[in-house]
Amino acid sequence: MLRRLVFLLLLLPLACIDPYNVNAPDGERYLTVEGYITTDPGPHSIKLTRTDTYGSAFEGLIRPVVQATVAVRDSEGLVSFLTETSQGVYETPANFxxxxxxxxxxxxxxxxxxxxxxxxxxxxxxxxMDSVSYRSVSVATDSRLLDRSGVQLTAHFKDPGDESNFYYWRTGPATFVVVANPELFTLSPNHPTNPRGAAPKDCCAICYYQEQRRVQNFAIGTDVDFNGLSTRKQVTFIEDDGLRFKDTYRAEVQQMAISDNAYRFLKLIEQQLSITGSVFDQPPANIRGNMINLADPDEVVLGYFIAADIDTKQIYIKRTNLDQKLLQTPSIIPDDCRIFPGADTAIPSDWNPN
Amino acid sequence: MKIGNIGFFALFMSVICIFSSCEEDIDVSPSLVTEDILYVSGERVRLLARIITTENINASDHGFYIADNEAFSNPIIVSLGERERPGRFIGETGELNIEKTYYGKSFIALNGSLQFGNTIALQTLSPEAFQFSPNNGTGGLIVNVFGKNFTADSKVFFGDVPAEILDISFESRITVRVPPIAGRAVVAVKVVSQGKEMPMITPFEYTVGKYTKLSNFPEALRLLDNIYFQQGNQFFVGLGSDRGLNLNQNIWKYSPMTAAWENTGFPGRPLMMSFSSGQFFGGGSYVLGRAPYLAARDFWQVTDGVYKKLPDLPFDRINSVAFEIGDYLYVVGGDVGFPFEAHRYQKSTGLWARIQNAPFSINSSIINFNFQNKQYFINPENRELVAFDALSGFWGVVGTYPGEFGAGAGFGLAIGDRVYVGMTNRSLELWELNMTNLNWVKKNNFSGSPIARNAGVFADNGLIYILRSPEIQLSTPMELWSFDPNGF
Known part of the structure; x- marks a missing residue:
């Protein structure tokens, strides 16, 4: 009897399992506005895209918004139409x-x-900006044997005391000397007669490469702590990848004055970007920009349209002026420097490191 | 016992009183903020407001009051209807007057009463018209007028005639259809918005120009590779060849007064592909045929219809361009030797000198014209209008020719401050260049046959005279046409 009861009890936990299909609703595809205009000569570009659902994996593509009519209008009513130069990228006229x-x-x-x-x-x-200075820095990483190193750029300027100022720093296109060693060129391992044989090339050891980083660092600041004072602000860090600082690197620092609302937007972006997963992190937030759907003001539109005055300064960073102990081991290009994608032997017309 | 019951009752009531309280109704009346002016133009304003509350509202209406006084008497009410949720709302009106101060405030209608937000002041803007494009053409042409703060009632006038408004976009661009020409070829353009007149600086020029065939050439020949020049109101044309088959030794002259052609009795030998200017001609080839050329160095001067042979040229020149500025005759380019080469002949001394080369290859098929001591050339490779300053010897780009080149060999001729350029081989196009502002205006196309070449082009009394030489495959005679640039 007891044995039967045991068998009966063993049957009780058994049950059929119905698979649970999760039908997650499609995420909304938000309009995203990226770009800003400045007091520099144009063209300035505005990029329009639609977001797509993001889950455990990207389920769609971030699609450009094409064939839109885009215009910038000033407070006196002057309208400048932007032209779609590539899919979803709209540019102001060159004289804007x-x-x-x-x-x-x-x-x-x-x-x-x-x-x-x-x-x-x-x-x-x-x-x-009064000047831009630089210094070599080293940043600890998870690896105890390998630190990141590079150059820290600092902007020096005097803040006006009669108003609240909000700053936004970016870097413009950088140019650096690509140093190669064509005399070290060797033939292919599959060469029929002389695999890996030395075949020094006459040209070219020096090229110039203009670098436009896809993901930009930015820095923001407010004059709460230095109103009316001369101050300095670390604006960016340029990592040494073994190539950038083999000879001379030209960086361009852009200092912009933005509105308080733009500053708040960028501050929230900065906070969200710095989330590391610790208990001290800022809570995730839904950041609202300044774009509004005229028919539905509550629609979420991502991005912020910034209009700013800009000051730009270039600085030439020479290898000899850097702390040699903090430089990465130089990468060797045993070939013509022109094999480096985008590199050219022509000296940029505005190249003046002296 | 009774006392105990009373005590128990008193204790019970005390506990009830201690643990109970009155619940006070919380006032959840929403806050209303008129946040910002999203847009303001000449007649239009767009306001942004926000309802701030923690729960839904049941407003029977919401929107904005806009008035030209702070007391909001006789306001424009922008009603957006019922609203349940708090949040932002946008209201817009296009009923404002230009250049005026207004006040705006948001409102919500709750429980039969109106609640208003803060008041913000705004100034409507002034319309302005900057430019329009294109600035010439025919009636029916679509023209865009650019400016700012155009109102919905804007009108565009060409002279006194209103144009059909096709579109006003972003209050900054009015697209209109040009009315038909009415009496004048050049008309002032103005925009009127809410009674404010905005005249444009540049006028609109209708495409005009009237061609009239005057006569056939009295001889049967059809000139090719000939020379032509003008002295006063007498036109000279001749030499070259008859259709490229026979050399022609004659030079005729034509006077618009008598409308008659007359053989001038040229005493020299026949030449083709020579250069010619007002007083001089020479060079070219003395044998029929193409390269290799047998170059002639003959050099002639014509004064009051009298031919005088001058000392031979010190160089060979075939199909060169010649022009006179001051005391000098310039001979530039050609099909023999170096095509950039330029020479200068001083009339008073009879001396030749080599001068700075032209910046591009030049020959007689290049459109060129003289205006105020400068010779202008149109570079066929890039359509650039290049000016040669005879005083400084400097060549400089001053503009771009908008017309078609056809097969080359067009003409350029100045009348006053306007230059007429075009009618290249197989092309009927003619353009007018205003030398005061370098603005190009298209003229009516030539109404004759395109299968003919310009054998001579002259100007007299505001008219252009064109001798057209039909191509070899046609059997029609040469025709003399007049062109009135302002006729229609």
Whole structure:
């Protein structure tokens, strides 16, 4: 009897399992606006895309928004139409430049009839940078044997005391000397007669390469702590990859004056980017930009249209002026330097390291 | 016992009183903020407001009051209807007057009463018209007028005639259809928005120009590779060949006064592909045929219809361009020797000198014209209009020719401050260049046959005279045409 009862009890936990199909709703495809205009001569570009659902893996593509009518309008009513130069990328006319003291709005009419407008962005004068300095730095990594190293750029400027200022620093296109060793060129391992044989080339050891990093570092600041004072601010870190600082590297630092709302937006972006997963992190937040759907003001539009005054300074970083102990082991290119994608032997017309 | 019951009752009531409380209703009336002016133009304003509350509202209406006074008497009410959720809303009106101060405030209608947000002031903007494009053409042409803050009632006038408005986009671009020409070829353009007139600096020029065939050439020949030049109101044309079959030794002259052709009795030998200017001609080939050329160095001067043979040229020149500026005759380029080569002949001394080369290859098929001591050339490779300054010897690019080149050999001729350029081989196009602002205006196409060449082009009394020599495959005679640039 007891044995039967045991068998009966063993049957009880058994059950059929119905698979549970998770039908996650499709995420909304938000309009995303990237770009800014400055007081520099144009063209300035605005990029329009639609987000796609993001889950355990990308389920779609981030699609450009094409055939939109995009215009920048100043506070006096002057409208500058942007031209779509590539899919989803709209550029201002080449002679367009923002003016200090004017407010600008970005207006977008999509092909589906939806209209969007930014909140007005006032362009305030940016204090000029007195100088840009640099120093070698080393950054600890997870590996105890291998540190990251590079160059830290610092902007020096005097903040005006009669107003609140909000700063935004970016780097422009950089150019550096690509040093190669064509005299070390060897033949292919599959060469029929002389595999790996020495075959020095006459040309070329020196090339110039313009680098435009796809993901940009940025820095922001407010004059709460230095209102009216001369100050300095670390604006970017350029990592030494073994090639950049073999000879001379030209960096371009852009200092912009932005609105308080733009500063708050970028501050939230910066906070979200710095989340590491620790308990001290900022909580994840839904960051709202300044673009509004005119028919539905509550629609989420990602991105922020910035209009800013800009000051740009270039600095030449020579290898001899860097701390040699903090430099990475130089990478060797045993070939013509022109094999480096994008490198050219022509000296840039504005190259003046002396 | 009774006392105990009373005590128990008192204790019970005390506990009830201690643990109970009155619940006070929380006032959840929403806050309303008129946040920003999203857009303001001449007649249009777009306002942004926000309802801030923690729960849904049941507003029977919401929107904005806009008025030209802070008391909001006689306001424009932008009603957006019922609203349940808090959040942002946008209201817009296009009923404002230009250049005026207004006040705006948001409102919500709750429980039969209106609640208003803060008031913000705004100034409507002033319309302006900057430019229009294109600035010439025929009636029916679509023209864009660029400016800012155009109002919906904007009108565009060509002279006194209003144009059909096709579109006003972003209040900054008015697309119109040009009305038909009415009495004048050049008309002022103005935009009127809410009664404000905005005249444009440049006028609109209708495509005009009237061609009239005057007569056939009295001789049967059809000139090719000939020379032509003008002295006063007398036109000279001749030499070259008859259709490339026979050399021609004659030079005729034509006077618009008498409308008659007359053989001038040229005493020299026949030449083809010679250069010619107002007083001089020479060079070319003395034998029929193409390269290799047998170059002639003959050099002639014509004064009051009298031919005088001058000392031979010190160089060979075939199909060169010649022009006179001041005391000098310039001979540039050609099909023999170096095509950039330029020479200068001083009339007073009779001396030749080599001068700075032209910046590009030049020959007689290049369109060129003289204007105010400068000779202008149109480079067929890039359409650049290049000016040669005889005083400094400097060649400089001053513009770009917008027309077609056809097979080359067009003409350029100045009348006053306008230059007429075009009618290249197989092309009927003619353009007018305003030398004061280098603006190009298209003229009516030539109404004659395109299968003919320009054997001579002259100007007199505001008219252009064109001698057209039909191509060899045709059997028609040469025709003399006049062109009135302002006729229509």
């Amino acid at each position: 430049r923002a003016k200090v003291g004017m407010s600008y709005t970005l207006q977008i009419d999509l092909s589906n009839g939806q209209s969007y407008s930014s909140l007005p962005e006032l362009v305030k004068a940016v204090p000029k």
